[in-house]
Amino acid sequence: MAEGDGVVSEMSWRAALADAERELAAAGVPSPRVDAELLAAHVLGVPRAQLTLLGAAEESDAAEFRALTARRATRVPLQYLLGTAPMGPVDVAVGPGVFVPRLETELLLEWGLRALTGVPKPLVVDLCTGSGALAAAVATSRPDADVYAVELDSDALAWARRNLGDRAHLVHGDVTDPGLLPELHGRVDLVLANPPYVPEGTPVPPEVADHDPHRAVFAGPDGLAVIRPLVVLAIRLLRPGGALAIEHDDTHGSTAPAVLRGHAELTDVVEHADLAGRPRFVTGARVAP
Numbered sequence: 088m089a090e091g092d093g094v095v096s097e098m099s100w101r102a103a104l105a106d107a108e109r110e111l112a113a114a115g116v117p118s119p120r121v122d123a124e125l126l127a128a129h130v131l132g133v134p135r136a137q138l139t140l141l142g143a144a145e146e147s148d149a150a151e152f153r154a155l156t157a158r159r160a161t162r163v164p165l166q167y168l169l170g171t172a173p174m175g176p177v178d179v180a181v182g183p184g185v186f187v188p189r190l191e192t193e194l195l196l197e198w199g200l201r202a203l204t205g206v207p208k209p210l211v212v213d214l215c216t217g218s219g220a221l222a223a224a225v226a227t228s229r230p231d232a233d234v235y236a237v238e239l240d241s242d243a244l245a246w247a248r249r250n251l252g253d254r255a256h257l258v259h260g261d262v263t264d265p266g267l268l269p270e271l272h273g274r275v276d277l278v279l280a281n282p283p284y285v286p287e288g289t290p291v292p293p294e295v296a297d298h299d300p301h302r303a304v305f306a307g308p309d310g311l312a313v314i315r316p317l318v319v320l321a322i323r324l325l326r327p328g329g330a331l332a333i334e335h336d337d338t339h340g341s342t343a344p345a346v347l348r349g350h351a352e353l354t355d356v357v358e359h360a361d362l363a364g365r366p367r368f369v370t371g372a373r374v375a376p
């Protein structure tokens with residue numbers, strides 16, 4: 088038994104949570120109460136909703152909670168501390184070296200899954216897969232799909248390998264190379280991409296600046312340095328009628344659709360907003376060659 092195990096501390100969970108919330112708020116964490124509750128639930132291995140039922144904290148749990156709270160107060164991403172991040176039906180493992188999947192990307196996933204309605208055994212490519220979150224979510228939602236996931240960074244690849252196992256073909260490659268995956272050219276039903284898209288120099292929170300890999304976030308002065316060549320690769324991959332969805336920065340509401348409309352091979356280009364009404368992703372379809 089570790090020191091402190093089973094020893095009931097003086098402190099109730101209610102008080103411990105209030106202390107943690109204050110510490111996180113003082114550190115500028117945007118959602119201090121939610122983060123404190125998620126960390127406590129993680130320590131205890133219970134759903135967050137059960138926290139209201141708790142009384143006194145065992146000293147070992149309270150100590151672990153204080154240590155995690157202190158790390159979160161230094162703006163280590165919450166998901167690195169929890170060890171996972173959700174994407175639709177899956178939780179993927181995340182930690183240092185990989186981009187933390189964001190909730191808004193679930194909109195891109197939902198659109199992509201709808202585009203596959205009625206397509207049997209679809210062939211799907213996730214460009215810039217990072218942790219493998221989108222690929223894992225598609226493979227889980229559509230067990231009949233053949234899923235490819237492409238990533239350039241070797242640290243991210245290690246996380247993707249862990250998350251995808253044999254559920255997807257993981258490819259070490261550069262999505263700015265139009266010749267990538269020649270065996271799939273003209274055959275793919277759906278290309279999904281959440282690439283780096285933040286314009287260089289944009290101020291970002293410490294969680295992003297100090298922990299998300301730079302290459303995962305920033306893409307040249309206008310943020311389109313990866314999206315522009317990625318669209319060329321996507322056009323080569325897609326079959327006629329195949330669908331494309333690309334997440335982008337909220338400053339790209341007109342420029343990202345313009346990139347797609349600049350290619351005669353694409354049609355039905357539509358811009359989509361996130362739940363806050365900000366421009367978030369663009370979709371299109373491959374015309375017949």
Ligand SMILES: C[S@@+](CC[C@H](N)C(=O)[O-])C[C@H]1O[C@@H](n2cnc3c(N)ncnc32)[C@H](O)[C@@H]1O
Pocket residue numbers: 186187188189192214215216217218219220221237238239240243260261262263280281282283284300302303304313
């Ligand atoms: C914004 S993250 C998205 C990760 C994942 N799709 C998600 O939604 O959580 C972008 C990812 O693209 C990768 N990446 C950046 N440039 C790339 C390139 N030229 N080719 C392939 N992957 C690239 C980064 O390493 C990073 O993992």
